[in-house]
Amino acid sequence: MSKLLAVGTVAFDAIETPFGKTDKILGGSGTFVGLAASQFGVETGVVSVVGGDFPASYLEMMNSKGINTDGIEVDEKGKTFFWSGKYHNDMNSRDTLVTELNVLETFAPVVPEHFKDAGIVMLGNLHPLTQASVLDQMKEIPKLIVLDTMNFWMDIALEDLHTVLKRVDVITINDEEARQLSGEYSLVNAAEKIHAIGPKYVVIKKGEHGALLFSGGKMFAAPALPLSEVFDPTGAGDTFAGGFCGYLAKTEDLSFENMKNAIIYGSNLASFCVEKFGTERMQVLTAAEVVHRLQAFKDLTQYDMNIA
Amino acid sequence: MSKLLAVGTVAFDAIETPFGKTDKILGGSGTFVGLAASQFGVETGVVSVVGGDFPASYLEMMNSKGINTDGIEVDEKGKTFFWSGKYHNDMNSRDTLVTELNVLETFAPVVPEHFKDAGIVMLGNLHPLTQASVLDQMKEIPKLIVLDTMNFWMDIALEDLHTVLKRVDVITINDEEARQLSGEYSLVNAAEKIHAIGPKYVVIKKGEHGALLFSGGKMFAAPALPLSEVFDPTGAGDTFAGGFCGYLAKTEDLSFENMKNAIIYGSNLASFCVEKFGTERMQVLTAAEVVHRLQAFKDLTQYDMNIA
Numbered sequence: 001m002s003k004l005l006a007v008g009t010v011a012f013d014a015i016e017t018p019f020g021k022t023d024k025i026l027g028g029s030g031t032f033v034g035l036a037a038s039q040f041g042v043e044t045g046v047v048s049v050v051g052g053d054f055p056a057s058y059l060e061m062m063n064s065k066g067i068n069t070d071g072i073e074v075d076e077k078g079k080t081f082f083w084s085g086k087y088h089n090d091m092n093s094r095d096t097l098v099t100e101l102n103v104l105e106t107f108a109p110v111v112p113e114h115f116k117d118a119g120i121v122m123l124g125n126l127h128p129l130t131q132a133s134v135l136d137q138m139k140e141i142p143k144l145i146v147l148d149t150m151n152f153w154m155d156i157a158l159e160d161l162h163t164v165l166k167r168v169d170v171i172t173i174n175d176e177e178a179r180q181l182s183g184e185y186s187l188v189n190a191a192e193k194i195h196a197i198g199p200k201y202v203v204i205k206k207g208e209h210g211a212l213l214f215s216g217g218k219m220f221a222a223p224a225l226p227l228s229e230v231f232d233p234t235g236a237g238d239t240f241a242g243g244f245c246g247y248l249a250k251t252e253d254l255s256f257e258n259m260k261n262a263i264i265y266g267s268n269l270a271s272f273c274v275e276k277f278g279t280e281r282m283q284v285l286t287a288a289e290v291v292h293r294l295q296a297f298k299d300l301t302q303y304d305m306n307i308a
Numbered sequence: 309m310s311k312l313l314a315v316g317t318v319a320f321d322a323i324e325t326p327f328g329k330t331d332k333i334l335g336g337s338g339t340f341v342g343l344a345a346s347q348f349g350v351e352t353g354v355v356s357v358v359g360g361d362f363p364a365s366y367l368e369m370m371n372s373k374g375i376n377t378d379g380i381e382v383d384e385k386g387k388t389f390f391w392s393g394k395y396h397n398d399m400n401s402r403d404t405l406v407t408e409l410n411v412l413e414t415f416a417p418v419v420p421e422h423f424k425d426a427g428i429v430m431l432g433n434l435h436p437l438t439q440a441s442v443l444d445q446m447k448e449i450p451k452l453i454v455l456d457t458m459n460f461w462m463d464i465a466l467e468d469l470h471t472v473l474k475r476v477d478v479i480t481i482n483d484e485e486a487r488q489l490s491g492e493y494s495l496v497n498a499a500e501k502i503h504a505i506g507p508k509y510v511v512i513k514k515g516e517h518g519a520l521l522f523s524g525g526k527m528f529a530a531p532a533l534p535l536s537e538v539f540d541p542t543g544a545g546d547t548f549a550g551g552f553c554g555y556l557a558k559t560e561d562l563s564f565e566n567m568k569n570a571i572i573y574g575s576n577l578a579s580f581c582v583e584k585f586g587t588e589r590m591q592v593l594t595a596a597e598v599v600h601r602l603q604a605f606k607d608l609t610q611y612d613m614n615i616a
Contacts, residue, residue, distance in 0.1 A: 186534070186538070188535060210517075210529070219607070220607075221518070221534070221608050221609055223520075228496040229494060230494070261612075299526070302609075303568040303569055303572060305572060307606070
C-alpha cells in the first residue's frame with residue numbers, strides 16, 4: 001500500500017440544482033479526493049488552506065475517515081475559499097455565481113514531512129506553478145503523479161501547465177479541455193498530442209457519458225452508471241480522481257490493466273457522490289454499498305461474445 | 309436464421325463535412341440497414357420507394373450484397389428522396405440544407421410475399437402510420453419488431469407514434485428524443501416511461517458516446533469506438549440498427565444477454581460507416597475487418613476485477 005498525497009481546495013460551496021439549494025457547505029477538490037480515497041484504507045494526506053471561519057468539526061470529520069489534515073493550513077485571519085454555482089436542468093452545465101478565492105489567493109502548499117515520500121501524488125486543479133511546488137517538496141520522485149486541470153489554466157498559464165505536465169504520469173481532464181489543450185477534435189488524436197507533452201496516461205472525463213483512458217495506443221472506456229436521479233454533480237470529477245488514485249495506492253499495480261479497474265472504481269464512487277448535495281453521500285458511504293455497485297458496473301459493461 | 313425485413317428510405321444524400329463535400333450519393337435508412345445486415349448473411353429485404361432517376365446500378369450493388377430489393381418500388385415518374393446536410397466542426401450536430409421528399413410523399417410500403425413471414429422487422433424512421441402499415445401486412449406477428457423514430461414524429465404525430473409503439477419490442481432513439489418522448493431527463497426514468505408505452509427494450513443511441521440498452525430494470529452500456537477520424541456520421545445510426553437486427557436475425561437469440569452482443573455488433577459496424585462518405589465504407593467492408601475490430605471493442609470495454 002502506498003501513501004497518497006492530495007493537494008487541492010478545501011472550501012465552502014453553495015449549490016443550486018433543480019432539486020434544491022444549499023447554504024455554505026463543505027466542498028473542495030481536496031475534500032472530495034480525500035473522502036474517495038478514504039474508501040480504500042489508504043494513508044491519505046490532504047494539503048490545502050482554509051480560513052479562520054472553517055469549522056474544526058469538518059477537519060474532525062476528515063480525520064475520523066482516516067484523512068491526515070496536517071497539511072491543511074489554517075489561516076486564522078483569512079476566509080475560506082468560497083464557490084457558488086447553479087446547475088441547469090440538464091445537470092451537465094452550470095453557471096458560476098460567486099468565486100471568492102480568499103485564502104487561496106496566496107496559497108503556498110507545504111507538504112508535511114510524513115508525506116514527502118508518498119508513492120502517489122494527486123495534484124488537484126490549481127495553478128500549475130502551485131502544482132509544481134508540491135512536486136519540488138517530495139524527497140524522491142513519486143511512483144505516480146496524477147494531475148487535474150481545467151481550461152482556465154490553459155487560458156492564463158499554458159506555458160507553466162506544459163512545464164509541470166512534463167513531470168506528470170496521468171492527466172485527468174474533460175473532453176472539451178482535452179480538445180483545447182491539444183487543438184485536436186478527435187479524442188484519440190487529442191490523447192496522442194497530450195502524451196507528447198508529458199503524461200503517459202490521459203484520462204478523459206465525460207460526466208454522464210463516462211470516462212476514457214488512453215496510453216500508448218491502448219484505450220479503455222468506462223460508462224457512467226445511468227442513475228434515476230442526479231442530485232448534485234459537484235465533486236463528481238474529484239471523487240472519480242480520488243477513487244482512481246486510492247485504488248492504485250491500495251493495489252500498487254500501475255499496469256494499464258489495473259488502471260482499467262481504477263477507472264471503474266473512480267466511476268463507481270462518483271456515481272454515489274452525485275446522489276446527495278456536496279460531500280453528504282460520501283461521508284456515509286459504506287464498503288458494502290461500494291462492492292454492491294461494482295457488480296452493477298460489471299452487469300452494465302461486461303458481455304460474453306465469442307469472436308469467431 | 310430469421311429473415312429480416314427493413315422498411316426505410318433509399319435516397320440521395322449530398323453531404324458536407326469538414327473533410328469535404330459530395331454530390332448526390334447513395335443514402336437512406338433502408339440502404340444503411342440493409343448493408344449492415346448483409347454482413348451476417350441474413351436474408352434481408354428492403355421495402356422502400358425510389359424515383360425514375362435512381363440508378364439501376366445502386367439496386368444491383370444491393371443485390372450483389374444479398375439484399376432483396378423486390379420491395380423497393382420504382383416510381384418512374386417521380387424523383388428519389390433527396391437530403392442534403394452540412395456537419396459542424398464537432399461532427400455531432402448538423403444543419404439540414406435541403407429536404408425534398410419527392411416519391412416519399414405518397415409512399416405506401418408494400419411488403420413482398422416472400423418477406424411477410426420475416427422473423428425480424430426493422431421499421432426505419434418514417435411516419436408512424438407508415439410503420440404500422442408494414443406490420444399490418446405481416447402474416448404472423450414477427451418474433452421481434454424494432455422501431456426507429458425521431459423528434460419530428462413526436463412533434464407532429466405523437467398519438468400515432470404511441471399507437472404503433474404498443475406493437476413494438478425495441479425502440480431505437482437518441483438521448484434527446486428519449487427525453488422528449490418521456491418527459492424525463494434521467495435516461496433511466498425515460499426508459500421506464502417508454503417501456504410503459506410499449507417497447508420492452510429501449511436502445512438509446514448517443515453517437516460518439518455509445519449506446520445504452522434498457523429492459524426491465526437491466527441496463528447495458530456500449531461505448532462508441534474512439535476514432536482518430538470521423539469522416540461522415542451520416543447513416544451511423546441506421547448502420548447501428550442494421551447491425552443490431554442482423555446479429556439477432558442470425559443468432560435467433562432474443563435474450564437480454566444476446567442483445568448486449570447485438571449492441572456491440574451495431575456499434576462496431578457504425579464505427580466503420582463513419583470512416584468514409586455515405587455507404588462507401590460499408591460497400592467494401594469485409595468480415596475479417598469486422599472480426600478484427602470486435603477484438604478492439606473487447607479491449608476497450610472488458611476488464612478483469614475481482615469483487616471481494
